Amino acid sequence: MTFTLSAESEKIVDELLTRYPTKRASCLPVLHLCQREQGWISPEVIDYVAKRLDLPTSEVQGIVTFYTMYHQEPVAPNVVWVCRTLSCDLRGGREVQKHLEERFGCHVGGTSKDGKFTLKTAECLAACGQAPMIQVNDEFYENLTLASLDRVIDELAAKTGVKSPSGTPQPGTPEARVRAKTLMGLGEG
């Protein structure tokens, strides 16, 4: 199976290529686009990017493994990043993590029983004055209490309708596609 980007995203790639004096400089943004369409960076995505940018697949692979934002495995429609670094830890980051592990029935790195959330830990997300905090997809949720944390998760769970029968993660949600359009410099922001 080969991976293809939507026609719209292809146009964005064309535009990205004009921004830099080399083709390979578009590698990070193009990978972001692919991940926003498909939900993760599959081997097929790596092949696609390598071909599109005239790079050896091993180079693209090396980039994907270097940066934490690229998911090398399928993830749930919502990726929850709990900040574990010092300022958050001083104000309850660990409690947030524990609470989510209990609620999701999984450990960090795993996906919730209902398949809607993948739980990860993040290093300092530049929100230290609003600790404790989590990032879910593109949004920051700050100054959390256990009650507000539960509310955030409840709302997201209600919005995440697509649930596969097996409970396996569902990459490439429609919402993710919409986000891709507004992000890469061509949308309304």
Next chain:
Amino acid sequence: MADFPKVLSNRYALPQSWTLKTVEAHGAYSAARQAFTTMKPEQIAAEVKDANIRGRGGAGFPAGVKWSFLPKDSKVAPYLVINADEGEPGTFKDRTIMELDPHRLIEGCLIAMRAIGANVCYIYVRGELVTSIKRLEAAIEEARSRGYIGKQPFGVNHELKIYVHMGAGAYICGEETSLLNSLEGMRGEPRLKPPFPAVKGAFGAPTIVNNVETIASVPDIIRMGGKAWSDQSRLPRDGGTRLYGVSGHVKTPGVYEAPVGLTLRELIYDLGGGMLYAARPLKAVIPGGSSTPVLRPGDLVHAPDEKHPLHPWHGKSHIDVPMGVDTFRALGTMLGTCCAIVMDDSVNMVDVARNLMHFYSHESCGQCTPCREGTGWLHDVLRNLCEGRGSENDAAMLVEIANNMMGNTICAFADGTAMPMLGLLQKFREEFIEAGKRGAPKHTLGATVRGIGFTGGAA
């Protein structure tokens, strides 16, 4: 609370402050117009030099001096690259500029590009900061539609392009040469210096890398004049106002603008609203991001010699020394990003070290052996100490590992790991010895928060 005049952050509170419509009624792009239409590039650079602005990214290098390192005879135009990778633990100031006043950064970019003769600027934004990226891109679009970015900004023949480049999650990409590799589509591994970026940077061309806050200060420097901008500071050779961050155990954590030379006491007890719990006094403060060695309020400045840079504060507490690049270096720490992490007396320092060394071992790029192995080893030893599997000799071992990292690597990441580790060991040695004997009290950091935030009753 002390009320400092707001300069850099004076538009933060306006409704929709990230839109051109709002900020242009409050002076946005007037400094750029002034610079393009009434000043020569050398005059702009001279004002920035007079402003004595020290880089806001952590190293504190004078921006005006850095710009003068660009080769005069280069055949290719230099690049301007903005470091918006904000990732140093405890640091959350650049994000406020990008989210609340992106046009100020864009205006600063325009003026800086004019001064150094650049045609292209890349703003390298940490990938997680999606709101920052969206607002910057929207701001660039607005500025382009007005012609401020384009072929003839303000009627002057100097083509300007500004692009946002989205990072992908790696603290090391804040290091300027790693950032350049990442911009070029490679793994974010730092380069050997020299050559310095000013000579050979992005895509092999001369490049100036500056922090977001450094460049966002440039419009005010032009508007006020370099000297007047500099004189807002309480210190010599370290000018202006800057953004201070305060997080951890204070009542009102946040980002506050104040003159350079504020004291930690003012930051914690005045701007920060004081300690979170009345019954838990200040134990320690990390002054400017996690790589800066810790300070204790009980330590007094010892500088009886009149020529010593800290002599004016002889006999005073470390937290009463004005926060400046030079004063804090003299104090044996660093000013770093000027964002302090405040800890009360319920915190165990072995647990703090474990938390931070987890960060560094996760974020080491792995290129240099002393750093790759050293960070992992430090974290292992500390985890053992925290879980009751340590020994009394571990403190000495931590010192030895840290010493072997210092100065032995390509970039400053390893030093930025070893220095805070050694600082904690020097100032809180008994806690590490005690942990070796008995095990550190488990999860002291988490324990301190029970009752705050979670029950809604902040002190």
